[in-house]
Amino acid sequence: MMTSETVGLDEAHMQDTGAHEPPAHGTPTRGRPVVPSRARLRPLGTRDVRLTGGHWGEFQERNRRAVLPHVEHWVERTGWLGNFDAARAGRLPADRRGREFSDSEVYKLLEAMAWELGREPDPELEDRFHEIVARVAAAQEPDGYLNTKFGRPGQGPRWSDLEMGHELYCVGHLVQAAVARARTGHPDDLLVRVARRAADLVCAEFGPDGRGTVDGHPEIESALVELYRVTGERRYLEQARLFVERRGHHVLDEIEFGREYFQDDVPARDAHVFRGHAVRAVYLAAGQVDLADETGDDALLAAVARQWRHTVAARTYLTGGMGARHQDEAFAEDFALPPDRAYSETCAGIGSVMLAWRLLLAEGDPAYADLIERTLFNVVSTSPSADGRAFFYTNTLHRRELGAVPAADEPSPRASSSLRAPWFEVSCCPTNLARTLASLAAYVATSDDEGVQLHQYAEGTVEGRLPGGRGVRLVVTTRYPADGEVRVRVDSDDERPWTLSLRVPAWARDGATLTAGGTTRPVAPGTVAERRTWRRGDEVVLSLPMAPRFTHPDPRIDAVRGCVAVERGPLVLAVESVDVPGLDAVDRLRVDPAVPPEVVDGRVVVRCARVALPEPGWPYRHDPAPVGAPEFEDVPLVPYHEWANRGPSTMRVWLPAI
Amino acid sequence: MMTSETVGLDEAHMQDTGAHEPPAHGTPTRGRPVVPSRARLRPLGTRDVRLTGGHWGEFQERNRRAVLPHVEHWVERTGWLGNFDAARAGRLPADRRGREFSDSEVYKLLEAMAWELGREPDPELEDRFHEIVARVAAAQEPDGYLNTKFGRPGQGPRWSDLEMGHELYCVGHLVQAAVARARTGHPDDLLVRVARRAADLVCAEFGPDGRGTVDGHPEIESALVELYRVTGERRYLEQARLFVERRGHHVLDEIEFGREYFQDDVPARDAHVFRGHAVRAVYLAAGQVDLADETGDDALLAAVARQWRHTVAARTYLTGGMGARHQDEAFAEDFALPPDRAYSETCAGIGSVMLAWRLLLAEGDPAYADLIERTLFNVVSTSPSADGRAFFYTNTLHRRELGAVPAADEPSPRASSSLRAPWFEVSCCPTNLARTLASLAAYVATSDDEGVQLHQYAEGTVEGRLPGGRGVRLVVTTRYPADGEVRVRVDSDDERPWTLSLRVPAWARDGATLTAGGTTRPVAPGTVAERRTWRRGDEVVLSLPMAPRFTHPDPRIDAVRGCVAVERGPLVLAVESVDVPGLDAVDRLRVDPAVPPEVVDGRVVVRCARVALPEPGWPYRHDPAPVGAPEFEDVPLVPYHEWANRGPSTMRVWLPAI
Structure with a gap:
């Protein structure tokens, strides 16, 4: 179904209807994040779809009003934006701040600003955008190289740590920002020229006769296909193809977590499931779909769709969250989906939306839109706080302890608390949210x-x-x-x-x-x-039927055996300790599955017994622990994405049945 | 109960009965790993207790015959022993091999050899011992410093990375090896002199007027108390006291995993549970008991015992295994004890035995011996393969996938397979096993x-x-x-x-x-x-009643809700896929808890239904998945410690009930 024949569209027609926008065909202004040349469905952009209120309208406004200025503040405060000034002034590596991928946070901020400006112009935001672009552009070297972490005396040489250095990943995000700018009416902007020069260098270095390898963190694959779509330059498409085809053949060095960490274990066409680092896996798959769209590669598309189906059936949380493991931020084995310390990284949720959107455009199956809805409401919506100035990096489904309150004035570790943190040492999620929320209308x-x-x-x-x-x-x-x-x-x-x-x-x-x-x-x-x-x-x-309902897990998901969750419409609900007085009260609740949850005074409540728990001692016993005489009470639930907005709390999505 | 008054023993009497062995009182030869001056019980050593057969006699022989030569082979092959030669020859850091703590593996090998020689002399083993000691001794610097990773031009300065550098940890293991040698009849051996010089330097550098900090990996605390016990030199005891008292006051730099990783979050007397890196936690606690024994510090002993009780009640696997998390090899929150990807590091099990033995000597409570038995049979016994030439580093209670076969000729990652590996990049466990099995009789x-x-x-x-x-x-x-x-x-x-x-x-x-x-x-x-x-x-x-029995988990252990385990005597049993034909068969079994397990033809069997599992698809459903008509069969179990000796397999300890 990928070729023009099977969907009944020919190239000329696609250009007619705006599905392909080479710069020669007029200035694109419609704000579409993904524009495949061939697909079953044609996207509508942020100028076509306007969100005027409700859940998503509010998130979009929160993003513009709070998240964007907050992110801008922190990339300045941490010195990650200043790294570009230091590069221009020859003060690197001495003055460099942040991790090896910090450049990419600035690029994701630029991408978010570009989508936001395309959606709703604002002269002051436009000025700030140009100011940041100018600082970035000033750091670019004459041959197009642009990265503040590598290549200067005292730094690692260019392309010397492809496993973990994130150099091509950063170029990918630079290109994505440029694509956003081009797709919102500015195909010849400075940012686009900077990104093209960087991409041209990548093609020269990693082309058919160049370094025959890939980046440890996929991202550039999709970016290059999109840059091809924007510019019509086939070398970008060809470079994306080379990156996709090389991966999986052990072209990267082995690392502690194994080659599956960066999907270099198995070629794309041979894999049966997403595996390894979850963000890497879904970003790569998104790039593979983009490539398949442009090259008519049905086999590649089918391989990605097959892996997606297996992953959704066996490696995805009820929330749509992907990636269970903390250690390597990775997919675990099939059905290993522990709710406590679930990783479910915000960025993996965003990547999953990006991927499912591409698959939806390519194949039209509403199952892709189902997962997008679930993930937007229960992962993407969960990350930002109500005020848009703090974020979850991981999105666990069971929080056992209150944990420490994150510092307000310094970056937090990734997964430390029951409260959102203002910024992280690895702060990919806030900037990823910003660009996603700014382009949200394009997924409708x-x-x-x-x-x-x-x-x-x-x-x-x-x-x-x-x-x-x-x-x-x-x-x-x-x-x-x-x-x-x-x-x-x-x-x-x-x-x-x-x-x-x-x-x-x-x-x-x-x-x-x-x-x-x-x-x-x-x-x-x-x-x-x-x-x-x-x-x-x-x-x-x-x-649509909005009565709250019980949901039962697959019996292979050991970690939630004997539990039920409560959902209402697309929302996963949760019990939060601020609503249930008493120490350990959340963990003492047992749901009566014979009494369906109901809405009382506008809140969903569920009938629960509060069981007595055994006295402390060796926790493995000859007889099952006695439960005590059940006394039932109605326990209120909150939408999962709203939890932890009322102070530290413990929380459960999966509730044991009585 | 720690003072001489409460146990009715005075100092002179203790010396009389051999419980305290300062070198002035004759040559100690009885092979006791821990010799407190004051305690409720007095240990008997490897010369007092002889294992002549059965489970532990066989393990002891396997250790002498296979594990010791295997470990010696690998510390040579990996160059970790050669690092000492390179130090002497001035070829460091160029020729250094292995991780920052590799010196300690050589010391643990020496400790194992010392216990083994004390148990049963062997001229050839004695020669090998002296040869290795000579190579180690030759690397010691004139002021007593001994570490192949730090202090030379091109290396980090001495004591410059106390958080993760393991310098004092390595000295601790050197001292433990020397203590073993002293306690087996050689108090003036070269190894003892080398260790004393190293310990003297530590006292000079980290004493009351020295660096006011600690090592990121506890180990030297116990070692210094033992060196005091062997030598009568009080400065070693005082140095141990300083290390114990400093920790918990944020004397180490913050790291990604937080200060609880190395127990620098809370002073020992204020903590309520073991937390952070499990091996670090139990090693530290062992040192605290040793210190309390020698100083009559009842409050410190009570604090450790309180933490032990909480940890056993809420953070310990059925096997006795400690430490659930892979990411930081750490204790998780209370009752977060997932059986799949349980970490349960072999070394944490060994450390737990060391700690419980000290508490047993101090307090006499048989609960400590209960945990020792459980841990010896189900963690320590599980790590080595039947041939003694491969090891589990982690001891999961549920293996979902066969995994790759570890390479026979190169070090493996820590947790990669359903099969034991011959050696690891971080290879603390095989050497720890060797010294533990060589001194096993002393725990009887x-x-x-x-x-x-x-x-x-x-x-x-x-x-x-x-x-x-x-x-x-x-x-x-x-x-x-x-x-x-x-x-x-x-x-x-x-x-x-x-x-x-x-x-x-x-x-x-x-x-x-x-x-x-x-x-x-x-x-x-x-x-x-x-x-x-x-x-x-x-x-x-x-x-003792040896009928196999069902065991039920505490209802707070979410990860095994609705499951039962089968135990027989001190042994935890497991189902292994090599005994249950069919793909995914292990995960399809449902135990009938109304039918007790029984012994048939010498094997324990349990009555199970094999349920049909749902077709692949979204794994969260409106209705519980249908189970299908149960057809019952008798499923054989194996002792958990024997699993994975018959080729790759999947395995479960906790079995869902029908």
Whole structure:
């Protein structure tokens, strides 16, 4: 389904409809993070889809108002931005601050600013953007090399630590920032020129006759394909192909965690599951899909989709979180998904959204949009605090101890507390959140030759384009996920019929209905399509069942045997100790699975007994510990993504059944 | 109970009975690893207790025959022993091999050889011992400094990386080797002189007016107390006291894992549980008990005992294994004891035995001997392969995948496979095993003013001494743990009465009996004492109930909820995939807890259903997965310590109940 034949689109047509935007074809302005030349669905960007309120509108505003200035403050404060000034002034390595990948945080900030400016211009933000770009650009060397950690006297030589040095990873994020700038109306901006020079050097150094290896942290693969899409320069695509094809053949040196840590253990086409460092794994897979899209490589796409399916079935948390292990930030074995000390890195969640979005565009399967929804609501939404100035790096599903309060004025370790931290020594997650939230609207809807597809539900407007320059405008009114009613009003006229497709989430198994043309009918999970000649004012209402529900784990997930979780719509819920008085109270609760959770005064509550726990002693006994006479109480739950906003607390997603 | 008053012993008397051995009082030859001046019980050494067969006799022989030569081969092959030659020849740092603590592996080998030579002389082994000592001694600098990693041009300065450099840790192991040599009849040996010079330098550098800090890896604390015990030099005791008292006051720099990693977070007297890196924690606690023994510091002893009780109740695996986390080889929070990827490092098990032995001597509580037994049979016994030439570094309780076969001819990572590896890049465990197995007999029995106490049951002989130079000889005949009958025959005459005390293990709750003086009576877990005037040939038979039994976990241990384990006597049992045909078969078993495990044809079997598992897909469901009609079968178990001796396999200790 990757070739123009199978999706019935030819190259000229794709350019017609804006799916491919080489600079020769006019200034792209529509703010789309991923623009495949060939795919089943065509993305709509941040200028096509506007979020005007509700959960995602609020997150988008929080990002602009709080996260972006906060990130800018910290990259300055930590000296990570100052590293570029030091490079220009010849003060490196003496004055260098931060880890080997700190340059990339500045690039992700620039990418976030670029998307944000494309979404909603702001002269002051524009000035700050140009100022940072100028400081970055001034550090670039005449041959295009740009990295503050390598290549100067007293530093490691260029490309001397590809396993862990992150040099090409940093170039990748520089390119991603440039692509964001190009896709928001500035294809010839200084940032784009800087990134192209850096990418040209990479092609010269790592091309067919160059160093036959790859970077230990995938990222540049997707970036180079995107740069090809923006510029039309095939050498970037070819370089991405070389990086993808080389990996898996033991081209990197062995490290303590083994070659699977950076996916150099098995070639992409031979792997059956994502493995190793979770962020690396999903970033790589995203680049592989991008490459497959542009080269018509069905086998590669199928290999990634197969690995995705296995990973979702056996290595993914209820929240959508990926990567269980702390030690190497890695996927564990199948079904090894401990809720306590789950790693579930915010960046792995973001990478999973990036990957699933690419697969959704390529294949159209609503299962990809299901995982995007789950991950956005339960990983991406969980990381930032309510004020947007503190973040979770890891997103555990069970917090056993209150832990220390993170320092407000210095970077924290990655996983130290039940509270979010303002910044980290490895601070990839806040900048990754910033760029994701700034481009969030681009993950909501797509169009194809037949019509428009809504994948995510948020208050806002959607402007799609059909072949022949026909425009379609939709107004979405909903309080989702606080409420299950999604009202889609057509706000454009067209004499010809087109199809409005809506995703019915997989969780909406019982009771989802669609009201259209005056009739209401039950709809099953998957895609529901209404094809007709729409008139301005026509309305479709998707009603999703929002009763809270128990969820049972696969029996192979040993770590949550005998437990249930509570979900409501797309939200995973949790019990938090601030709602349950008493020491260890959270761990003493036992759910009665015969009594479904319900909504009382607007909060979901679940019927629980509070059991007596054994006296301290050798914790392995001849007889099961007596539970005591159960006294039942209604225990309130919170959306998981809201936890830890009311002071230190303990927390559980999975609750033992009585 | 730590002072002479409370145990009714005065200093002179202790020397009388050999519990304290300053060199002025004759050549100590009895091979005792720990010799407190004041304690409730007095240890018997490897010359007092002889293991003549059975489980422990076989391990002791395997150690002498296979482990010791294997370790010697690998410290030579890896160049870790050669580092000393390179130091002497001025070829460092260019020719240095191995990690920063590799010197300590050579010292642990020397300690093992010393105990082994004390147990059973062997001219050839003696020659090899002296040869290695000579190579080590030749690397010592004129002022006593001895470390191949620091202090030369091109190396870090001495004492410049106390957090992770292991310099004092290495001195500690050097001293322990010297103590072993001194305690086996050679108090003036070259090794002892080398170690004293190294210890003297430590006292000069880190004394009251010196560097006011500690080593990131505890070990020297116990070593210095023991060196004081051997030499009578109080400055070693005082230096140990300084190291113990300084720690916990943030004297080391913060590291990524936090100060609790090396127990510098909280002073010893304020801590409530063992935390941080497990080996560091138990080594430190052992040193604290040694210090408390010699200084009469009841408060310190009570603090360690309190932490031990909390740790045993909430942070210890069924096997006795300690330390759940891979990332920092650390104790996790209370009740976070995942069986899959349990770390349970072999060295932490050994350290736990060292600690519990000291606490047993100090307080006499059989609970300490219970944990020693559990840990010896299920952690220490598990590490070496049947041929003694491969080892587990970590001792997981659930192995999900076969994993790769470790390379036979190069060091392995720490935790890579379902098979034991011949050597590791960090190879602390094989050498630690070697010294422990060589001194194993010293953990079996003690004496006090009233008589002799048997703490562990093994085929062999025990010679105890009572006040006034009275000798007691016992012959123990048993097939334990293959059989529950322990026959203790008195092989000496004495006109006066004395007490024979036997530990009844905590697990022997139902049906233990003691036959003595022609009558059989039930005995309860704890200590059973027979006081009488014994005649040569008198016999006592302890009969322990050896029916296999189910064991249930504390309900706070989330990771094994709904599971049972099977134990038999002191042995934890496991299901291994080589006994259960079929892919994933081990994970499909469900035990019927209504049918007790039984012994069939000499093997323990447990009645299990083999359930059908759901088809791959999103692993969280509205309804519990259907189990299918159970078909029951008898599944054979193996002693956990025997697993992975028949090729790669998956394995479970905790079995889900139907």
